[in-house]
Amino acid sequence: MEFGIPHLFGYLIALTHVLGVIAALHAVFTVRTAQGAIAWALSLLFMPYLTLLPYLVFGRSSFDAYIRARRQANREMHVAMAGLDWRDWVSEAVAARRSLDSGNLLAMPRLGSMPPLAHNQVRLLINGEATFEAIFAAIAAAKQVVLVQFFIVHDDALGRRLADLLLARAAAGVEVFLLYDGIGSHDLPRAYGERLRAGGVQVRSFATRRGLINRFQLNFRNHRKVVVVDGTIGFLGGHNVGDEYLGGKPPLSPWRDTHVELRGPVLTCLQESFAEDWYWAARRLPPLLLAEDFGNGEMLCQLLASGPADPQDTCSLFFVEAINAARQRLWITTPYFIPDEAVFAALHLAVLRGVDVRILLPARPDHRMVYAASSLFAFEALRVGVRIFRYLPGFLHQKVLLIDDCSAAVGSANLDNRSFRLNFEIMLLVHDSGFAARVQDMLEADFALARELREEDDQQINRLRQLGMRVARLISPIL
Missing domain, CATH: 3.30.870.10 (Endonuclease Chain A)
Structure with a gap:
């Protein structure tokens, strides 16, 4: 039987799909979170030409061995x-x-390995x-x-x-x-x-x-x-x-x-x-x-050093505990807002408790796919009562939390899955009213240079960009 270029392409296409199926099964069994497993598996099944090589290099899991x-x-x-x-x-x-145990942040002393x-x-x-x-x-x-x-x-x-x-x-x-x-x-x-x-x-x-x-x-x-x-x-x-x-x-x-x-x-x-x-x-x-x-x-002060080798999801739990501890005010600044379900639920509950929840995000993107996914989560948070602001002068990269009038945190962790579970991060939690007041003054100056989003802003985004935001959200667990 004669073997030509069309046959070769056919075999390559079939092989790519077979490898995509194998990689999708591998993702289901090895990727740490359900959201990440689903994102990788679907993309490998339906777009193996685009995702097989990235999965091999970026997403393949040597997690347990590491x-x-x-x-x-x-x-x-x-x-x-x-x-x-x-x-x-x-x-x-x-x-x-x-x-510290006498306050609201009861889990913090036991969350990290450092007292x-x-x-x-x-x-x-x-x-x-x-x-x-x-x-x-x-x-x-x-x-x-x-x-x-x-x-x-x-x-x-x-x-x-x-x-x-x-x-x-x-x-x-x-x-x-x-x-x-x-x-x-x-x-x-x-x-x-x-x-x-x-x-x-x-x-x-x-x-x-x-x-x-x-x-x-x-x-x-x-x-x-x-x-x-x-x-x-x-x-x-x-x-x-x-x-x-x-x-x-x-x-x-x-x-x-x-x-x-x-x-x-x-x-x-x-x-x-x-x-x-x-x-x-x-x-x-x-x-x-x-x-x-x-x-x-x-x-x-408490230093929280988190990373993928921790026995629990230290970074994600840090944000959940900080959000749950707030009684009057919770102000957050982050360049990337891609929360997992636990963090988003904690934000929603804080709003329902009557907490003044504000999140300050950049108005300019440094990574367009991440910015698109972040924008969709921002509008979802807006709909449950979180106040969302876009910082206008330049790119906002700071990672800061202000909890009521007594505690604040500064460090390297973003509000996204990469910081929650994949990166080594470090945050300093400070329990001091004077320091919290200085953080409040700093953030008030930042909010004064920001534009607050409104629900109707979502309607002004064209259909193509809305589609891009939703596609970005689908793959947000692996961004």
Whole structure:
């Protein structure tokens, strides 16, 4: 029988559909959430030409194997830390925990692996100029150890300023460590790291696992942004290292983001979070410092480091607990609003309790598919009574929660499935009325620069865009 090009195409089409069916079954059995399994399975069954390769690279699940490997690394790290008497500071958390249990956030002390701690100082850093001025000043004054971790590091003006500063401290005898995510910083040239290593800086790229395909694995990314200097001052929040975070790249500029500066016992938790990630990347511990005197701070803080190796969905449960705790006010800012069913139900219940629920979102998209899905969820939230605002001046990237008049949270976690279950994130929860008041002032200024959505705005969107929003929502669990 003669075999020609048409026959070859026929066999390729049949093979693609067979592989699509196999991949769909694999997704049903291995993808962590029902929504994600359905999204992958349907797309693989009906659009295997478009989704088979993305599923192989981005969606294939080595989840169980990855969790086992990460948990084993964490256990090894804590065994290595046992000789440091590192957990002496936990005794200070007893009174703090009792104080926290007396409020509405009853689950928080048991949700994370790190306890709430008293006697901290937290300073709000609004936008990139304040953030990097404070971070660079702290690094420049370092005497012993500098720990730096970002999801994105660019080889641009800001990235080179950071590199020059790290090299200067390394030359002065300071131990300097830099950890960045391999996918988030995919365009960082090799020469950037080589220059730092040649100057004495220890540099690692956070990778999921070894192997060619895992090199491009978008899941299980390290989205944390952490800096700790000499165990006495630390930083976390939404900023990465790039000129766009200083508003230097239109059309998204001016960039709106928030960081915090920390002093006090909570820095032990921040160092422990960095140590877990560094140990995964390098299989050895960085130096960890316990300050002899943390000062006289009065704030009660809890650090929640979440990730896919947690025994529960820490990040999603954090948002659910925070929303459920609100009695008068719940204000949230996030660049991506793709809540799961539990978070959306908690928002709806908060409205029914009479809580002033507001969500501030960007008016400009940085990822159009995510923006489309986020827009559909925004209109659904609007219909159940949530007030939705679009920030107008530039791109909004901050991740902030304000709960009543007593608590606020700042960190790296977005309101989407990737932060809930696939990324390593970090949030700082602060129980202090003074800090909450400063967050309120900041957010009131942001709301003043935003436009509030109305239900009739949904009717002004053309049919084609509405279709795109619904398609985006179908695949939102895998965005």
